[in-house]
Amino acid sequence: MTRVPDPSPELLARASGLRRLALDLGQCDDDGRRRALRAMADVLSAARGRVLAANTADVAAAEAAGLNPSLVARLRLDGGKLDGAIDGLRQLAALPDPLGVRQLHRQLDDGLVLERRTVPLGVIGVIFEARPDAVVQIAGLAVRSGNGAILKGGSEAAGSCAALLEALQEGLADGPVAPGVLDLLTSREESLALLRLDGLVDLIIPRGSNALVRFIQNNTRIPVLGHADGICHLYVDRDVDVAEAVAIAVDSKTQYPAACNAIETLLVHRDVAAEFLPPAVAALGAAGVELRGDEAARGHGVAGSASDDDWSTEYADRILAVRVVASLEEALEHIRRHGSRHTDAICSRDPAAAATFLARVDSAGVYHNCSTRFADGYRYGFGAEVGISTQTLPPRGPVGLEGLVTYRYRLRGQGHVVADYAAGRRRFDHRDLPL
Amino acid sequence: MTRVPDPSPELLARASGLRRLALDLGQCDDDGRRRALRAMADVLSAARGRVLAANTADVAAAEAAGLNPSLVARLRLDGGKLDGAIDGLRQLAALPDPLGVRQLHRQLDDGLVLERRTVPLGVIGVIFEARPDAVVQIAGLAVRSGNGAILKGGSEAAGSCAALLEALQEGLADGPVAPGVLDLLTSREESLALLRLDGLVDLIIPRGSNALVRFIQNNTRIPVLGHADGICHLYVDRDVDVAEAVAIAVDSKTQYPAACNAIETLLVHRDVAAEFLPPAVAALGAAGVELRGDEAARGHGVAGSASDDDWSTEYADRILAVRVVASLEEALEHIRRHGSRHTDAICSRDPAAAATFLARVDSAGVYHNCSTRFADGYRYGFGAEVGISTQTLPPRGPVGLEGLVTYRYRLRGQGHVVADYAAGRRRFDHRDLPL
Numbered sequence: 025m026t027r028v029p030d031p032s033p034e035l036l037a038r039a040s041g042l043r044r045l046a047l048d049l050g051q052c053d054d055d056g057r058r059r060a061l062r063a064m065a066d067v068l069s070a071a072r073g074r075v076l077a078a079n080t081a082d083v084a085a086a087e088a089a090g091l092n093p094s095l096v097a098r099l100r101l102d103g104g105k106l107d108g109a110i111d112g113l114r115q116l117a118a119l120p121d122p123l124g125v126r127q128l129h130r131q132l133d134d135g136l137v138l139e140r141r142t143v144p145l146g147v148i149g150v151i152f153e154a155r156p157d158a159v160v161q162i163a164g165l166a167v168r169s170g171n172g173a174i175l176k177g178g179s180e181a182a183g184s185c186a187a188l189l190e191a192l193q194e195g196l197a198d199g200p201v202a203p204g205v206l207d208l209l210t211s212r213e214e215s216l217a218l219l220r221l222d223g224l225v226d227l228i229i230p231r232g233s234n235a236l237v238r239f240i241q242n243n244t245r246i247p248v249l250g251h252a253d254g255i256c257h258l259y260v261d262r263d264v265d266v267a268e269a270v271a272i273a274v275d276s277k278t279q280y281p282a283a284c285n286a287i288e289t290l291l292v293h294r295d296v297a298a299e300f301l302p303p304a305v306a307a308l309g310a311a312g313v314e315l316r317g318d319e320a321a322r323g324h325g326v327a328g329s330a331s332d333d334d335w336s337t338e339y340a341d342r343i344l345a346v347r348v349v350a351s352l353e354e355a356l357e358h359i360r361r362h363g364s365r366h367t368d369a370i371c372s373r374d375p376a377a378a379a380t381f382l383a384r385v386d387s388a389g390v391y392h393n394c395s396t397r398f399a400d401g402y403r404y405g406f407g408a409e410v411g412i413s414t415q416t417l418p419p420r421g422p423v424g425l426e427g428l429v430t431y432r433y434r435l436r437g438q439g440h441v442v443a444d445y446a447a448g449r450r451r452f453d454h455r456d457l458p459l
Numbered sequence: 460m461t462r463v464p465d466p467s468p469e470l471l472a473r474a475s476g477l478r479r480l481a482l483d484l485g486q487c488d489d490d491g492r493r494r495a496l497r498a499m500a501d502v503l504s505a506a507r508g509r510v511l512a513a514n515t516a517d518v519a520a521a522e523a524a525g526l527n528p529s530l531v532a533r534l535r536l537d538g539g540k541l542d543g544a545i546d547g548l549r550q551l552a553a554l555p556d557p558l559g560v561r562q563l564h565r566q567l568d569d570g571l572v573l574e575r576r577t578v579p580l581g582v583i584g585v586i587f588e589a590r591p592d593a594v595v596q597i598a599g600l601a602v603r604s605g606n607g608a609i610l611k612g613g614s615e616a617a618g619s620c621a622a623l624l625e626a627l628q629e630g631l632a633d634g635p636v637a638p639g640v641l642d643l644l645t646s647r648e649e650s651l652a653l654l655r656l657d658g659l660v661d662l663i664i665p666r667g668s669n670a671l672v673r674f675i676q677n678n679t680r681i682p683v684l685g686h687a688d689g690i691c692h693l694y695v696d697r698d699v700d701v702a703e704a705v706a707i708a709v710d711s712k713t714q715y716p717a718a719c720n721a722i723e724t725l726l727v728h729r730d731v732a733a734e735f736l737p738p739a740v741a742a743l744g745a746a747g748v749e750l751r752g753d754e755a756a757r758g759h760g761v762a763g764s765a766s767d768d769d770w771s772t773e774y775a776d777r778i779l780a781v782r783v784v785a786s787l788e789e790a791l792e793h794i795r796r797h798g799s800r801h802t803d804a805i806c807s808r809d810p811a812a813a814a815t816f817l818a819r820v821d822s823a824g825v826y827h828n829c830s831t832r833f834a835d836g837y838r839y840g841f842g843a844e845v846g847i848s849t850q851t852l853p854p855r856g857p858v859g860l861e862g863l864v865t866y867r868y869r870l871r872g873q874g875h876v877v878a879d880y881a882a883g884r885r886r887f888d889h890r891d892l893p894l
Contacts, residue, residue, distance in 0.1 A: 051819065275876035398870055432822070442830050446819070
């Protein structure tokens, strides 16, 4: 097991300095943060050549070192991806300000007024693998939400990440936001020590493999936003539009099989198995999906055989486990035992069955007659996505900028003291005021 | 250091069984949960004699064992306290339902509608010391919010807690909520193992000493709602109504000195120290408060001397540290270094100074011209309070029923698949619908 080291005095000093600058950023008004984002986009655009050259060098080194091709593909930053990231910064500037939103406004008594307003978290720590364009997206989200950010990318992307961060900091140089609100850790030792910066870092966002996320969750007291597993299910109920259910199954599995919101298991009610499975097997087979079924599913054309492990495996690939169930109850029980509380869907024409499924499956997303692939911040209309959380407490599901803010209660009085209320000389009236 | 044991198979089975019953409770409608609360109140009222007798026995045993008098006082459950707890159950029944609240309602495209609704967390684990009436309050909060609850009280209150729980479960016996949604742990071994029930318990709420809370925070991966320290400050700015500031200082310190929202440190701007401190010293002295000041404060009549440790000590008693600061900035820096992000207040007639303080102090509660003692769920108008959280992420500050619920996204379609949007055949319209 990897040991998590204590932060060095140098790292503590850097993180403390960044935190102070982040508090100033939290005081920066909406316009200032919008201007900062646009300047970041402008300078990054101008630094295009330098950034792409740094990335070409990283890619060449990775290929020479024999890294696996899918990792090299994620590492590669072409002009299109870079333009997308730059455009993302401008889009963030256009999103409504997540800060200062009044969530509660209440007169407790004459002249004693309570409000609850959103404020930044402080500093976020983001650990990501390979994809260097994540630097741009995270820096943008952090500045928009008034938070400082400590980033750590994969070592194979070190040159690209440094070039990107340099450009972004240059963009901040002449504006109201200090470039020092963004920092990049380069050594593995430092990135591990980041997990120990309680009190200086308020939220850790891991973006990478399940193993990375699980390691982080197990090795930090700082709250972690994310999810390790994405074991999503599609349940095909007995009363179903077969063609529609087949299309939803194909989309949920194949539209992007490596995504966390792709299904890993298809549950089929036994009364519809003979009608649904043959066309589903054909359509999924045509899409290159390997099927692994239980005995009943194999009786309806599923070629492969599923073992118990298959029900708890996130394939992240064109493989799908198939199980025939005797009832909706059995499907719910299967999801309860094997699911990861990410996103689960039912196909059914029976409103009562759909209502039961949506009420009883305890996942961040519960869907009826549509693809699990919709579980995404952009598709939900959040504009930008920090990640998808499968924890129980909010924020849960796809998390936009609102996952990067918290709130504070402000109470303004005119000399009010509690003794007056305890003695009955004054009484609370608790009258809600307009937000 | 106390070792946290693995849960026994028996405890795992109990917790799993409770979790299943809790999921059913989560499906129970508002009326059913209200009726359950009223029945709990009725049976508890009828069981009054039995409960008070059990408590009398606990108190006698505690006294015989030589427990300290303040612990015995908290252990004692008289008729008044019990009536208050019963009344609390009826009040909870009258509060608006925290479940099923629609927080978001958005058409993503024709026939594809997203909503976000509040749902219960699942199971809460509550560890409390001494006060047996906490059983009633927690059981009530849990049932109102649709959650199961595993409770662990202090061993000295074992008989009282058992009698209370028995009555509450009897109240549930004939209604829509299974009595098994409430359980009481009795051994120390079990209560430690509760911290290891990740996946079966969704939130731990400690109610007790700072040491208890800190131990729990350090020994569980389950989210913990609460706070260890309550080091609250009152800063008296240079331009201030002296009489008003003195009254606020006295109330903030003495209205209930053992409370977490009582101030531990008084910061005074040096320009007002000569005018403010003499009457403040007199008023606080008259209220029995021991003052410990820095050198400048001692020059204005503060008798005791403060060491560095005093700035970070929660006295929870009639003791107050006093420091004279050169500026608002110095006060902010003091609070940043020594505060516990609970509740901090400024007294000032200068709107700019107040605005700076309220914007820059990063505590759950930031107050202007009123007592820190207002930091309380009842005073905020939340009806019932789970506790006060000093964590950064929501829920923060005084937490009512909303801290015991989370939400789930529901998406209903008509065969919608993501491939159509990826290919440009369909487009999202993201139109918000009425809540």
